[in-house]
Amino acid sequence: MRFLAARLAHSIFVLLAVVTLMFLMFRLMPGDPMAAYISEALSDESRQSIRAQFGLDLPLWQQYFIYLANVCQGELGMSFFLKEPVWDIVMAALPVTLALTFSGLVLAYLFGVIAGAFLAWRRGSLVEGISIPIVLATRAAPEFWVGMILLSVFAFSLGWFPSGGAASPGSMYTSEWQRLLSLDFLHHLVLPVVTLALYLQGLPLLLMRSTMLDVMHEEYVTMARMKGLSTKRVVLNHAARNAMLPVATAFTLSLGQLVGGNVVIEMVFSWPGLGRILVQAVSASDYPLAQGAFLLVAFALISMNFVADLFYAVLDPRVSHDRKA
């Protein structure tokens, strides 16, 4: 319990620090955030009154506390260009990003765990010697470049998949779930998910392999061998189960990182998710939207880090719960 409270306090501290950093970046950086909003043609007086309306005439510390209170209530302001509440825009984009992230992660981890266990089992073989550099190379290839090649081959040359977006023009759905489960959406999802999974599978694969190698030397595995169990059963029931723990933690951490880390894949495939909104908002100097998208992405990252900590503490009794922060 004390461990839980300490981690929670830590996460809240980090979150507050990130929110503060954002406030300072958006207020103190060169360039007036209002320049895009207030027309040059207005008189000085009306400009001042608009500034007062937004609270920009208040001292910085007062602005900071108003901002904090607003962020806590999900009040992120209005987008300059879309003229809609930032909260609504980012919340509409979140499920689209999560659909991509989650499918990509699941595919990557299914493949990575199985292939990693296999490579650990066949340690020292020719297969392992060839696979490891190939896996490292997939971690090193920029995702957007892989996406470009897949697009060129499978969308433009072969015409098997759409070349971008998340829906065919004119499609209408009665509910969000119906949209996310429609065949059209899934058809659009294939290429981005494959690109993402191709990039992600390296981590679970290498992690699974190295923890398997560690676990294989543990006493309970030796014990199982001594009991006369077959290699296959030892690998599957004893070693693999315990090697899954770091992989599960990595999965949770990746989920948090990817909500904002998918930016380039979303751009290549015109996927209308959170990352694409962030890029478009930044390019258009739409500060409230850029700030809101960034905060949501940071929140996802920090809360998933917290969940991963919990996961680890609950699943592995060897983690000491009263370690010093």
Next chain:
Amino acid sequence: MTEKPDESRPSVSRLRRFVKLTTGDPFAMAGVAIYLLFALTAIFADQIATYNPLDILFLPDGKVAANRSPDGQFWLGTTNLGRDVFSQLVYGARSALMVGLSAAVMVVVVGTLVGLFSGYFGGWVDAVLMRLGDVALSIPFLPFIIVLAAFLKPNVWNVVIGVSALLWPNTGRIVRSQVLTLRERSYVEAAKVSGASHLQILFTHIAPNVLPISFLYGSIVIGWAIFTEASVSFLGFGPSDSVSWGFMLQDAFVSQALSRGAYYWFVPSGLCIMLVVTAGFFISRGYEELLFPKLRD
């Protein structure tokens, strides 16, 4: 790796082992060879490139040499504006090397200093520096660099600043943990007793021993920075007056090279990024076995 000969023994033997390991491990050898190849290309870019990478080229009949497939004159073809892809690729190595090396140097310097002070002095210095590191690691990486690029003028240094501002804690933490054990060693005690100052102990007795691990993290950062620069340029936040591999990919992407199947335009630059980053992985793999000998069996 320039280390003074008068340093304490552990680091010297480590250095020797490093050299031995690099020449013994085919992966590390391949990594070093790739780095050398790209470094040489970057240095001699002016001699290797067949054209100025941003010049618009013309054919003998006066037409712009746009969208040419690879041939004897344009080794990797030309872009839709008639620029030579091969020459862009060669100059791309130069900006990649610059971004990679400067980010790596900054991360190594900041991370090592933080780790040294944090581990050696402990107490509130340690607490403040480590909490700062926690915050840096909790900031979404690419989104932060994009926001940073939005406020500052499009510039290569945005990436270098962003990468170093967010990646120093990894190096800092690992250096700190090394310092925690090093400061209890008898030769450090001996130096203290003989009246050496804190800074003397830190920089002449402890620092040389943590340098190998700093360099390990540095070699990973080179790849990361090049990778990140490519992503930022691809998203359109890079400088438009210098040629980088990310710039080439963005140029190809927005100029419909994909629908025309102009593979010669966008495949080579991505391959170069992949090769350089993989080289970093290969080298650090060798290092890893050196630093964590338990993995060697």
